[in-house]
Amino acid sequence: MTKPRVLISDKMDPNAAKIFEERGCDVDVITGKTPDELKEIIGQYDGLAIRSSSKVTKEILEAATNLKVVGRAGIGVDNVDIPAASAKGVVVMNTPFGNSITTAEHAIALMFALARQIPEANEQTQAGKWPKNDFMGVEVTGKTLGLIGAGNIGSIVASRALGLKMKVVAFDPFLTPERAVEMGVEKADLDTLFAKADFITLHTPLTDQTRNILSAANIAKCKKGVRIINCARGGLVDEAALKEALDSGHVAGAALDVFETEPAKDSPLFGTPNFICTPHLGASTNEAQVNVALQVAEQMADYLVNGGVTNALNMPSLSAEEAPKLKPYMALAQQLGSLIGQLQHGDLTQISIEVEGAAAELNIKPITAAVLAGFMRRFSDAVNMVNAPYLAKERGFDIREVRHDREGDYHTLVRVSVKTDIGERSVAGTIFSNGTPRLVELFGVKVEADLEGNMLYIVNQDAPGFIGRLGTTLGEADINIGTFHLGRQEAGGVAVLLLSVDTPVPAATLEAIHNLPGVKRAMALRF
Numbered sequence: 001m002t003k004p005r006v007l008i009s010d011k012m013d014p015n016a017a018k019i020f021e022e023r024g025c026d027v028d029v030i031t032g033k034t035p036d037e038l039k040e041i042i043g044q045y046d047g048l049a050i051r052s053s054s055k056v057t058k059e060i061l062e063a064a065t066n067l068k069v070v071g072r073a074g075i076g077v078d079n080v081d082i083p084a085a086s087a088k089g090v091v092v093m094n095t096p097f098g099n100s101i102t103t104a105e106h107a108i109a110l111m112f113a114l115a116r117q118i119p120e121a122n123e124q125t126q127a128g129k130w131p132k133n134d135f136m137g138v139e140v141t142g143k144t145l146g147l148i149g150a151g152n153i154g155s156i157v158a159s160r161a162l163g164l165k166m167k168v169v170a171f172d173p174f175l176t177p178e179r180a181v182e183m184g185v186e187k188a189d190l191d192t193l194f195a196k197a198d199f200i201t202l203h204t205p206l207t208d209q210t211r212n213i214l215s216a217a218n219i220a221k222c223k224k225g226v227r228i229i230n231c232a233r234g235g236l237v238d239e240a241a242l243k244e245a246l247d248s249g250h251v252a253g254a255a256l257d258v259f260e261t262e263p264a265k266d267s268p269l270f271g272t273p274n275f276i277c278t279p280h281l282g283a284s285t286n287e288a289q290v291n292v293a294l295q296v297a298e299q300m301a302d303y304l305v306n307g308g309v310t311n312a313l314n315m316p317s318l319s320a321e322e323a324p325k326l327k328p329y330m331a332l333a334q335q336l337g338s339l340i341g342q343l344q345h346g347d348l349t350q351i352s353i354e355v356e357g358a359a360a361e362l363n364i365k366p367i368t369a370a371v372l373a374g375f376m377r378r379f380s381d382a383v384n385m386v387n388a389p390y391l392a393k394e395r396g397f398d399i400r401e402v403r404h405d406r407e408g409d410y411h412t413l414v415r416v417s418v419k420t421d422i423g424e425r426s427v428a429g430t431i432f433s434n435g436t437p438r439l440v441e442l443f444g445v446k447v448e449a450d451l452e453g454n455m456l457y458i459v460n461q462d463a464p465g466f467i468g469r470l471g472t473t474l475g476e477a478d479i480n481i482g483t484f485h486l487g488r489q490e491a492g493g494v495a496v497l498l499l500s501v502d503t504p505v506p507a508a509t510l511e512a513i514h515n516l517p518g519v520k521r522a523m524a525l526r527f
């Protein structure tokens with residue numbers, strides 16, 4: 001088997017390359033490429049490991065003909081076009097915890113730097129001015145910290161602030177009252193936070209809801225003398241409004257690690273008294289960079305080599321322990337999805353995935369994604385488990401997942417049903433003890449078959465002599481039968497035949513089969 005190839009395109013701790021190699025990948029470290037240069041080489045790679053410099057745009061993804069995974073050594077994935085990656089079937093992963101402590105510590109460091117005006121005091125002291133009377137600071141003890149965003153980093157900032165004997169008021173629409181109690185913070189709405197906070201620190205992603213969350217109007221609602229810290233994303237604070245508020249003295253100090261446009265080289269904020277900044281250094285400690293590099297390399301190699309999915313933003317997670325257990329189920333699910341997709345008639349409205357027995361103990365999300373990948377092949381060859389759920393949603397299909405505790409005739413069963421404007425139909429399969437998937441039911445008829453290669457599906461009225469006539473028709477077309485599976489509802493009733501054949505069945509032979517007495521339907525299938 002050829003080794004997966006990975007490109008590390010941003011500066012990253014060398015441990016990442018080492019891990020890729022140890023885990024069975026070939027790795028190239030090529031940093032500093034322009035988008036056009038990256039476009040030229042990206043087609044050779046199965047994986048792309050990045051920090052924030054590489055922009056994984058739609059154009060880059062279009063050129064990435066072999067790409068399976070993009071791994072961000074860090075949290076924010078604003079430099080990756082996730083919808084385009086999903087549509088292309090490329091998994092996007094990040095490392096959501098590796099740099100959280102480091103970034104939280106940077107926010108606290110900036111809070112102290114603001115409270116005691118350390119950067120300016122340092123500059124003037126080193127200029128020989130000894131400005132002892134010019135820098136009257138404020139204590140943080142007893143002050144209120146307004147926390148906007150109480151996720152991973154926000155909650156670490158809160159715990160450090162509480163340790164400094166501050167009060168913490170948090171605004172986060174997803175913060176539950178129980179979690180607020182657990183964190184020791186007061187949950188508040190934004191206006192209450194503005195009214196109470198002596199310091200405000202931001203820890204949200206940049207979204208339509210959070211863009212300019214500190215707008216001119218909101219800054220005006222803050223206490224006079226508030227100090228603002230942003231170590232999350234540029235664009236959360238309206239930089240022009242912040243400049244005005246610093247100039248007027250309404251805001252006593254502001255510290256930005258992130259800017260609306262980065263690299264920020266000529267911001268109007270530069271040179272403003274009581275303004276300090278760092279060049280997006282939130283995650284820049286040895287510890288954090290080792291953490292995120294190791295983590296991204298482990299996650300990406302795990303996906304490329306074993307199919308494990310961790311911290312993916314566009315695919316359900318699948319641990320390295322789960323992956324081997326789920327592998328036969330995913331093969332079965334894909335085959336069932338493909339079978340029902342090839343046989344489906346009418347306009348589809350709903351797909352249901354039911355798991356029963358041992359299958360009900362498993363993570364159903366990857367099974368669903370595999371069913372959809374098989375099913376959606378009827379629309380495009382470029383479908384996989386990553387993009388199938390998106391494409392299915394795009395087409396408005398109602399996807400249902402049902403877990404049954406009961407064990408039926410089989411110790412484990414996956415059933416896929418479709419609802420269309422002309423009715424409902426289902427297929428079901430099991431996993432044998434040797435791990436092979438097997439179809440066990442097709443549209444209500446018990447029929448056992450391995451779904452692989454070229455197959456022929458025939459529905460006929462059960463009658464003596466039919467199998468002989470079918471064999472002759474195939475023989476005359478020089479088509480060799482591999483396996484033969486027959487199921488029927490009752491003697492003389494409707495029978496279902498599934499045959500594996502060594503070569504594809506041409507249209508003329510299908511037509512001849514269709515014309516045999518008693519045949520209701522004949523279709524060539526491909527797995």
Ligand SMILES: NC(=O)c1ccc[n+]([C@@H]2O[C@H](COP(=O)([O-])OP(=O)(O)OC[C@H]3O[C@@H](n4cnc5c(N)ncnc54)[C@H](O)[C@@H]3O)[C@@H](O)[C@H]2O)c1
Pocket residue numbers: 075076077096099100103148149150151152153154171172173174175203204205206207209210231232233257258280281282283284
């Ligand atoms: N400066 C840096 O170098 C650096 C380093 C790491 C992370 N970051 C950034 O820090 C931010 C926070 O990271 P995290 O790991 O804590 O993320 P997280 O997902 O754990 O937390 C984000 C929190 O924001 C909350 N949120 C979402 N919408 C909100 C809204 N409208 N108002 C208030 N809260 C809202 C969410 O509920 C969540 O609790 C991200 O933007 C990330 O990219 C920056």
Ligand SMILES: O=C(O)CC[C@@H](O)C(=O)O
Pocket residue numbers: 051052073074075076077099280282283284
């Ligand atoms: O890689 C970096 O230095 C910044 C990372 C940070 O912005 C993140 O979102 O994790």
